[in-house]
Amino acid sequence: MFGQLIVSGLAVGACYALLALAMVIIYKTSEVLNFAQGEMAMISTFIAFTLLDTYQVPFPYALAITFLFAIVLAIFFEMVFLRQAKDPTVLGLIIITLGFEMVLMGFVGWKWGPDQRALPFPVSNIEAYTFYGLIISKINFWTLIVSLVLMLILFLFFRYTKLGIAMRATQQNQLAARVMGIRTKWIFSFTWAISSMVGAVAGMLIAAMGVLDPPMMMDPLLKGFASGVLGGMTSLPGAAVGGALLGVIENLFGGYVSLSFKSVVAFAIIVLMLCIKPSGLLAKHYVKKV
Amino acid sequence: MMKKNLIWVGLLVFTFFIAATASAQAVRGVTDTEILIGQWGPQTGPAAPWGAVARGTDLLVKMINDQGGIHGRKFKYFLRDDSYMPAKTKAIAKEFVEQIGVFAVVGGVGVATGMTARDYLMENKVPWGGPVTGVYEWIHPIQKYLFAVYPLYDDEAFNMTGYLHEKLGFKKIAMFYQNDDYGKQGVMGVERYLLKHKIKLVEKVSAEVTDRDLSTHALKLKNSGAEAVIMWTNPTGAALILGESAKIGFKPQWATSSTLSDSALMMQITRGLWGGMITSFFGELPDSNHPLMVKYREAHKKFAPQERWGVFYYAGIIFAEPFFEGVRRAGRNLTTESWVKAMETIKDFQGIGPPITYAGIKDRQGGKHVFYGKVRPDGSIERITDWIRITK
């Protein structure tokens, strides 16, 4: 049972990690906690559903169109709502994301209705692989792989590409970034676009593992946020580690301590981390010299 | 001066008199040509699939109005979205009574939501027919103006456990439920039966409504060695637990309550895992040849073709039928009291739901029967019993 708990903990943790990454990417550049993240992912997943189910578009094309939609949605939101905010405070921007979340929720309810759906997905969510007595379902296995690959790509992107470095630079010092000739406004839009795409991947995986319906991202987003806090909201590897840790901790807690209180673990972790080590496990933070 | 005052007092008394006689004659929400009724139901939020019930009632209202109403009065139906949030429900109940002035409330999804409105409605003597949940809250203590329709979850679970144990011979039974009033009343029934027959419940696993990761839950159920699992949960929870169980190769006999009897929906969202499920039903099957069902399906095509003909949708008809029967029996002189009297005369009235009986002033539980069905691999339902009385 222990091994099984770890395996399924890692699989679900991978989804948390992706959502945490999506949040961290935005938080890093603008210190905004994007509470619309879940619903942006959800609506993208509904787009994927419509393409796959209603229009029978082949999966790779559907995926591409979904990404495109996720990007357009994010840039639209960033440009039309966030950028227009007069004298924005971080809190004000966060509240704008909350408002956007509700708009999206309402829109999806109106457009697709409240019924649950099954997202057609190339990987079965029932069949499983068995490794040395451990059962890991195909969908969980591929979720892990996809998450790891995506994390690696993101890591390399932020580490080594000029654009990735410019994004970090913008986050650290906007004035200096502009002086370097970096179009910081453009960078913000781009940040939202990447984040939205990562979120869309998480949304599709979560829907493929379970059910697609409007509230499907509520719980995962909370867990993703907890993972981010656990790993440090400014650290990409932190988000990944935080997600995996949270998934495993939750499952072990549910398996050995109390299943009824399993869903409280994430809250407890948020509170605990904020009390003990608010910067998170992995965030190195430079203390400004005076 | 004195004279002037007297005129004022006279005027005041006169107005009071007029007002008093007027209110004695008029019944709130009832005019010569119209009867106002209301229902709340989640049209948005996590419980939104159940909101179809409230739209189903709308179909029945349209049908009745299309046939000229009842005793010369047509119905005006107010549907309000409470998003399954009790605070909103209470506000809606107030709006119904104080602003719109409805004659009655029909249906209404949810226990916690309905409970915030129950006492308020009863104090204001607002008739309430057919809350869309089968819990004791509606009938204990007896509320004069509240007539329940939905068979009790507790009795339903009790009886279903008996069916699994006695008819199908399962010894190791486990329970999976949603951690709220609905789920707990299911557990109550299952445990009551097992205790009576001195059998141990091998495992009892609960999940929160919002939980999206039920892998640990499935693992616990598997490790219990259960042969049959009864579940009392919402559609999402059911789909998730079936999926997770299938992933780890756990294949017990599943059984569930009538709230999940929309097998077309369940089949689709579980990607076929719903096959083999034993479900209780409180209403005719969607493709039933029952003459009323045929009639309702035609009305559905005519008035609301955009809606899916699912169980939740036409359940909105089932819960409202007895209310309209009461209005019919009360005659042209419709008042709150005459409606209550009329409701109390209902015996073995059957629409497309269970036979409804209100046995006098001590009985407000109308639906006392369910029947069982087994889901075929293609998603259609094989009816395996006739209506079974579950509430003694």
Added chain:
Amino acid sequence: MAIRGVSLEVQERQIVSILGSNGAGKTTILKTIMGLLEDQPDKGTIEFIGKRIDGKDAEDIVHLGISYVPEGREVFPELSVEENLKMGAYTRKDRKGVKEDHERVITHFPILFQRKDQWAGTLSGGEQQMLAIGRALMARPKLLMLDEPSLGLSPILVKEIFGIVKTINGEGTTILLVEQNAKMALKISDYAFVLESGRIVAANVPNVLLEDEDVKEFYLGIRSEESAKGYQRWKRKKRWR
């Protein structure tokens, strides 16, 4: 800080200084040129090599060949020294040229090479200043604007940095320098403007400015003598204003 009626010209290949006390409007001038201020000036024009650049975005101005080293260094604290330099060449596409400039920066500031993998935030103040200048040079600017490069540095470091600025100028980069440390600035400048309360109060070659006792004492804070006449001059300045 508002600036009014400021008219200044920087000749190619020169080092031009803007001097003046705190709050005189020196930084505002640089930021205006750079297009960093939200509200561009209502009146007047800014021209660079014959092209009007007022109203343009900072991003475009960098591309035209103006680099700006902001006051307080403003390095990217959590990027490595190397990455900071890389950002300096953000707008450039010519890899070969970037490589040349990188080498040039390293020759001027060998310390940056030694620290290349360190976070810029962990550098000392002087090293950060060198990094800031090096980063600006990576854009291969025609005009390099330095805002208070001596701020918070020890006299030896200030001397070193000004020396390097002079060398850079010698290699053909025009320099516009904003300084409070007038003495140092005048030593390397070809021309200087003295700014007070948003107005230019004096402009000339360093030698002339240094001969004007009033300018020297009241605007440049350079005292040549322990003077008893100081009080009188103070009054005179008051009147003059």
